[in-house]
Amino acid sequence: MFIIGERINGMFKDIAQAIREQDPRAVQEWARRQDEAGARYLDINTGPAASDPIKAMRWLVEVTQEVTDLPLCLDSTNYDVIEAGLEVCKRPAMINSVPAEWPKMERVFTMAAKYDAAVIGLAMNEEGIPKDADTRVALAMELVAAADSYGIHMENLYIDPLVLPCNVGQDHGPEVMRTLQQVKLLADPAPRTVVGLSNISQGTKGDRSLINRTFAAMAIAHGLDAAVGDACDEELMRIIATARVIMNLDIYCDSYVDIYVTQK
């Protein structure tokens, strides 16, 4: 499992200010820090406040690529914004995200094929987020079939079962875990899975990172491949490295934590 660094997002004040003032320092600082901390992708989100999101996305991609070789995960519900970012990405990117809805899937998978990008597919549709695992898996299957019809490799499709905060959607927890496992049975090779890690602790009081870290370890045990999260949470990275060894994803050696962080 790897982390898609969440920090370059206009929801954060320093990034919003950077976009507004076209001052790349905060963006580049977070790009460097997340890269050094062991992120494998960097999420790029202009946030809701950007006055010209297409211009903002392009600028964020460009200034981020000046300081890191990590691939980027372009995060927007506006596909014109994502396409503007894809046009300037130096390495194959990830599109965040598309629900199991037409014509959105057509737009996104066409774009993904054109730019050799990976896609995060959300296990939801017009009716919202399903309550149970079975409905989530059925929607995942729609995403798998649609992606396949556009020639997207399953290794490039990341199914997000959609996580609700554990204080409001407690009954979703076990459903998400079951979904993670079952998605792996949908195709061979299997599609990958991703979650928004911090969603699980949204709105909780107290130690949010404890909830995020515990969820990460449990989800890895259920086959999770990637998470949008806080790469700079050192303890989280140590837990991921350890869970990967326990799940036989990485070969153990005494320096396994260091090597997980530094080996891209």
Place this chain on the structure above:
Amino acid sequence: MAFSAMKERYRNKINEVVLGATKEEGGTRGYTVTVGGESALPFLHFEGEIPNRPIVALEVWDVAPTDWHESFTTYFGDVFDNPAQWAKKCVEEYGADVIAVRLKGADPDVADASPEDCVKVVKDILAAVSCPLIVLGCGKAEKDNQVLPAVAEAAAGENLLIGSAEQENYKSLAAACMVHKHSLIASSPIDINICKQLNILITEMNLPAERIVIDPTTAALGYGLEYGYSIMERARIGALQGDKMLAMPILGNVGHEVWRAKEANISAEDMPGWGEQPSRGFLWEATTATALLQAGMNIVVMRHPAAVALVKQNITELMKPTSFEE
């Protein structure tokens, strides 16, 4: 319906390691030899690139071996006392891709040869043949730490492949390789965790990963070959899936292991049901080697010329591209 081959998609490939250095590169070799570089499991040409063929090294000792089977005298009897001529014969008559000089004489219990003696042997061999050299110590760390750095310094720039560094004893060898521009064999005792850790430790000393070859240790056919095989296979799969600290070409001391085995040495008089020793011996070595090629071995260190001929023929056949109509 047309057949469509299922292909694994790997994220990583094995490092390419160059043995030897030509005059332009700071050495005196007539040519260099490259190993590794594959982006698929051994010989699965349809799944990735296998750019370099595995190579065969023949062992040459600095002292005449006293414990080799007498059948070797047919091949080397006239040169056992002359390592340079021995090496020349291995290359010119027996088709060795490179020479593996084993400084057995440095062993305090063998001839206790001095670092200067060892340097002279290596220099003589470098003058006699134009192929790249592997230089192996006597296996006793304390003595190897005196001998191998001296050899590394005297042959600076030649890009020898020097071995072996171990978990408890890697610093002086890694430093000598770094300073004098050689490559290093990192050896681990049939243990994938130590294999990986040692590569980390050596690269932390700033010797580039592209100058490391791993020897995960093997045994001869009948003596636990399958353990060595499994470790190599695991390392190779891990490397292709993205583990850069296991993505080194693999070397194996096949001749050394095989010729300790009873099955290779014992006479037909003593074991009538086993057939004649001469063919049984080299077939034991060739069979061990060809099995390990399938696990991903890139450099096979061997002893018997007849076994070398068989293994090279096997490699040539395995390197023919395989493909499917699509």
